[in-house]
Amino acid sequence: MISFLAIVRQTVRLELRAGGGAAVALIFFLAVVTAVPFGVGPDLKLLARIGPAILWVAALLAALLGLDRLFGADREDGSLDLIIVSGEPLALYALGRAVGHWLATGLPIVVAAPILGLLLNLDPPAMGAVALTLLAGSPALTLIGTVGAALTAGLPRGGLLIAILVLPLTVPVLIFGVSATSGALSDPEPFLAPFLFLCACSLAALALAPFVAAAALRLALE
Amino acid sequence: MPSLTSLANPTRFLALSGAILPWAAAAAALLFAIGLVMALVTSPPDYQQGDSVRIMYVHVPSVTLAMGCYTAMAISALGTLVWRHPLADVSAKAAAPLGAAFTFLGLVTGAIWGKPMWGTWWVWDARLTSFLVLLIMYLGLMALWRAFDDPARAGRIAAVLILVGFINIPIIKFSVDWWNTLHQPASILRLGGPSIHSSMLWPLFVMMAAFAALFVWAWLAAMRAEIYRRRVRTAELVAAHPTALEPRTA
Numbered sequence: 001m002i003s004f005l006a007i008v009r010q011t012v013r014l015e016l017r018a019g020g021g022a023a024v025a026l027i028f029f030l031a032v033v034t035a036v037p038f039g040v041g042p043d044l045k046l047l048a049r050i051g052p053a054i055l056w057v058a059a060l061l062a063a064l065l066g067l068d069r070l071f072g073a074d075r076e077d078g079s080l081d082l083i084i085v086s087g088e089p090l091a092l093y094a095l096g097r098a099v100g101h102w103l104a105t106g107l108p109i110v111v112a113a114p115i116l117g118l119l120l121n122l123d124p125p126a127m128g129a130v131a132l133t134l135l136a137g138s139p140a141l142t143l144i145g146t147v148g149a150a151l152t153a154g155l156p157r158g159g160l161l162i163a164i165l166v167l168p169l170t171v172p173v174l175i176f177g178v179s180a181t182s183g184a185l186s187d188p189e190p191f192l193a194p195f196l197f198l199c200a201c202s203l204a205a206l207a208l209a210p211f212v213a214a215a216a217l218r219l220a221l222e
Numbered sequence: 223m224p225s226l227t228s229l230a231n232p233t234r235f236l237a238l239s240g241a242i243l244p245w246a247a248a249a250a251a252l253l254f255a256i257g258l259v260m261a262l263v264t265s266p267p268d269y270q271q272g273d274s275v276r277i278m279y280v281h282v283p284s285v286t287l288a289m290g291c292y293t294a295m296a297i298s299a300l301g302t303l304v305w306r307h308p309l310a311d312v313s314a315k316a317a318a319p320l321g322a323a324f325t326f327l328g329l330v331t332g333a334i335w336g337k338p339m340w341g342t343w344w345v346w347d348a349r350l351t352s353f354l355v356l357l358i359m360y361l362g363l364m365a366l367w368r369a370f371d372d373p374a375r376a377g378r379i380a381a382v383l384i385l386v387g388f389i390n391i392p393i394i395k396f397s398v399d400w401w402n403t404l405h406q407p408a409s410i411l412r413l414g415g416p417s418i419h420s421s422m423l424w425p426l427f428v429m430m431a432a433f434a435a436l437f438v439w440a441w442l443a444a445m446r447a448e449i450y451r452r453r454v455r456t457a458e459l460v461a462a463h464p465t466a467l468e469p470r471t472a
Contacts (some may be wrong), residue, residue: 046413056408138375147386155369164362168355212386215303219378 003088004096011100014073021066025105026112028065032058033116038131044121051120052181055113058135060174063111063141064152064166070097080153080221090214092161095097098146098209106138129184137177137198143205144169150213154220173201230308232449240441246439253432260425268422273437277335281431285328288356289391291321292436295363296388299381309445311377312452314384315367316444320437322360329353352394359387372454 152158183191262281301310370376
């Protein structure tokens with residue numbers, strides 16, 4: 001447990017300091033959201049309607065960023081080998097990295113999403129709905145991304161490959177996240193059912209992803 | 223009938239698959255000859271859809287094989303990770319491009335069928351979208367295999383991803399029941415028997431058998447090619463570094 005907390009703390013610290021990915025992910029999130037109105041035009045009504053989906057897609061893309069450094073640095077300097085021979089559960093290590101990564105990049109995006117909602121002409125209930133669904137769903141994005149990072153840990157340049165491998169697996173999270181958001185805003189669509197599915201995605205990923213990532217790390221280092 | 227374990231020896235597998243190959247090719251050719259005549263000539267046009275219903279005889283076998291191929295890859299992945307069967311990752315790797323091809327064929331024929339029936343090439347409904355996701359997963363897996371230079375290690379890593387991605391197969395299968403979408407629900411494998419008349423069901427079955435025979439032929443041929451490719455690679459490694467293949471302690 002102590003080693004788990006140490007890994008979480010170390011991950012957060014590494015990502016927040018110079019050269020870490022936390023600030024980059026946040027700026028990337030801002031950049032993607034900014035790019036969309038240039039593409040679809042500055043129609044505020046349209047932006048308000050598709051705003052929650054834009055924020056969700058941008059959050060998904062930002063969650064893919066920096067995943068290749070999650071285990072890459074530990075593999076290069078040999079600490080991953082030491083962690084494997086240390087006898088500590090490898091799944092706990094993978095979970096620690098995932099939690100730290102989420103605290104450093106996922107949580108700031110959840111906090112920033114309502115503020116960026118201002119740019120997209122979202123009204124306050126929509127901002128709250130986006131923040132709530134992102135809070136429930138972004139752990140699943142990070143955890144699925146952790147599996148992708150572990151699968152490509154043995155590769156010198158796995159960055160782009162991770163994105164291709166992870167994106168299809170995150171589609172259900174995106175579907176439930178966006179449908180829960182629109183359910184919270186318009187009456188005929190249900191909110192609770194997709195929201196609970198979203199929570200289930202995160203919980204299932206929390207239960208399974210660390211073990212899959214640990215198995216993949218072991219294979220990647222053989 | 224040799225067991226799966228005895229086929230762990232690639233030479234024995236090459237001998238057996240070499241014997242099966244011409245039969246599978248002949249069966250595919252014969253079934254296609256019968257099936258295409260049944261599907262395109264003798265089967266009746268649909269009372270609503272007219273002759274465009276004949277696209278079904280290509281579309282349904284393609285998508286069935288696209289999903290069946292992923293299932294075969296998932297079983298192979300279990301063989302790689304659980305039983306460490308040395309040919310399991312060859313089988314999964316050989317199946318991936320075939321699965322991608324059948325998925326692509328299913329999407330294209332579906333689009334051609336959708337244009338006259340639904341009035342649009344593409345709709346973002348549950349089944350079509352999850353099938354597109356299946357295609358991306360096939361392509362991602364193929365990219366993952368190419369990224370590693372050691373085929374055995376690539377096979378084990380890919381096996382993990384195959385098993386993780388297997389969750390998509392039940393989602394595709396039941397998407398038409400869970401979501402209310404444009405794509406019609408299952409009409410062959412369902413409670414209460416098929417909802418297709420036998421005059422259309424039989425050509426469909428023959429076409430499915432023809433596609434299956436084609437798949438078996440291509441799969442075995444691709445596995446043989448992969449085995450030979452690995453032998454060439456090993457021979458090249460040995461030629462370059464005569465000590466490269468000495469047993470490692472790892």
